[in-house]
Amino acid sequence: MNLKSLLLCADEKIVRVLRRTLGDLDIVVELCASSEIALRKLTRERFEAIIVDCAGLGAADVLRSARTSPCHKRAVAVAILDPDGGLRAAFEIGANFVLYKPVSVERAKSSFRAARALMKKERRRNSRVDVHIPVEMSSRESGARFKVNTTDIGEGGLAISLPRRSKPHGRWALSFTLPGSATVLEVDAEFAWEGSGTQVGLRFRDQTPDFARQLREWLGRNSPDIEKDDPPARCQLTDLSLGGCYLEISSPFPVSTRITLSMRAAGTELKAEGIVRVMHPDKGMGVEFSQTTPEHRALLEKFLRLLSENRDVLPELLVEPEGLETESLNATLVLAATAEGEDTLLGLFRDQAGLPADSFLAELRKQRGLASAAGVSN
Numbered sequence: 001m002n003l004k005s006l007l008l009c010a011d012e013k014i015v016r017v018l019r020r021t022l023g024d025l026d027i028v029v030e031l032c033a034s035s036e037i038a039l040r041k042l043t044r045e046r047f048e049a050i051i052v053d054c055a056g057l058g059a060a061d062v063l064r065s066a067r068t069s070p071c072h073k074r075a076v077a078v079a080i081l082d083p084d085g086g087l088r089a090a091f092e093i094g095a096n097f098v099l100y101k102p103v104s105v106e107r108a109k110s111s112f113r114a115a116r117a118l119m120k121k122e123r124r125r126n127s128r129v130d131v132h133i134p135v136e137m138s139s140r141e142s143g144a145r146f147k148v149n150t151t152d153i154g155e156g157g158l159a160i161s162l163p164r165r166s167k168p169h170g171r172w173a174l175s176f177t178l179p180g181s182a183t184v185l186e187v188d189a190e191f192a193w194e195g196s197g198t199q200v201g202l203r204f205r206d207q208t209p210d211f212a213r214q215l216r217e218w219l220g221r222n223s224p225d226i227e228k229d230d231p232p233a234r235c236q237l238t239d240l241s242l243g244g245c246y247l248e249i250s251s252p253f254p255v256s257t258r259i260t261l262s263m264r265a266a267g268t269e270l271k272a273e274g275i276v277r278v279m280h281p282d283k284g285m286g287v288e289f290s291q292t293t294p295e296h297r298a299l300l301e302k303f304l305r306l307l308s309e310n311r312d313v314l315p316e317l318l319v320e321p322e323g324l325e326t327e328s329l330n331a332t333l334v335l336a337a338t339a340e341g342e343d344t345l346l347g348l349f350r351d352q353a354g355l356p357a358d359s360f361l362a363e364l365r366k367q368r369g370l371a372s373a374a375g376v377s378n
Contacts, residue, residue, distance in 0.1 A: 096254035243343035
């Protein structure tokens with residue numbers, strides 16, 4: 001089943017370019033002539049991407065409506081802007097990606113390669129597998145415990161049938177075993193929706209990497225409709241600290257994207273998980289690492305030391321998205337502390353994220369120069 005996009009645009013030239021570009025990427029385009037039609041479609045159909053020309057009437061309303069809709073909250077949103085259009089304003093109304101006019105095939109393909117990878121991740125996250133297994137639930141607040149049965153499960157959560165007269169709320173610890181597996185999976189969850197009768201939905205919270213991996217692999221084996229992810233994208237490392245990194249990439253992922261980064265140099269490999277904190281279209285992105293265990297820190301220190309002692313070694317990097325973390329869009333960046341003090345790279349992400357791309361990259365080079373003069377790799 002092809003990915004679907006909703007397009008609100010009255011410019012025939014842009015429509016032709018996007019139809020060609022998205023068609024090459026196997027993304028179906030549903031063209032809307034007005035914002036009223038677009039809003040009506042958003043209530044009746046599911047789209048993996050919502051693309052709007054911000055010069056048109058009602059474009060902002062369409063993006064805002066999508067962000068408040070449970071069905072499209074995690075859809076990839078693309079804003080088409082005039083050259084002097086406000087980048088920050090587009091992000092504030094819910095855009096993940098920005099395309100500047102005139103829209104060329106090359107620029108559109110670059111942006112939509114990254115968008116398609118996210119669209120696939122989000123659709124897979126929303127796909128469900130019918131399965132009936134027992135689940136033990138324990139309230140994190142009251143300590144109440146009971147057993148329920150699932151009706152379906154997906155990467156983001158599961159649906160259950162509650163005992164009659166039960167109206168639980170809050171956060172719960174879940175424990176269950178998937179069919180064909182002997183491993184007991186444990187995860188926290190919260191109630192996300194309430195259906196007809198006794199059926200309700202639970203959204204997983206704070207999944208561990210091991211839980212997410214085992215669930216994803218089981219779903220892949222038991223859901224033939226789930227399509228393969230796009231291959232990881234190559235990128236170039238320009239800056240690295242214990243708290244994060246900056247990556248040069250022509251198709252960066254939007255702010256608040258959860259990513260997995262694989263790094264290899266001189267026989268040493270490192271896999272890191274993080275969240276995009278700064279994104280510059282066509283140029284690159286700043287990533288804050290989300291793993292903070294002593295083991296991961298030790299591996300990062302080893303990798304930093306290797307790069308510092310072997311300046312001629314060019315590390316190989318691959319990055320892939322894991323999904324959009326919509327809850328953290330307005331979150332304050334948490335700085336990682338090091339033995340020497342604040343992580344200066346993360347400090348730059350926090351304090352200078354609003355700078356134009358060229359100015360931000362100039363600050364990055366300045367910081368890099370200061371670090372080299374001090375004999376520090378950051």
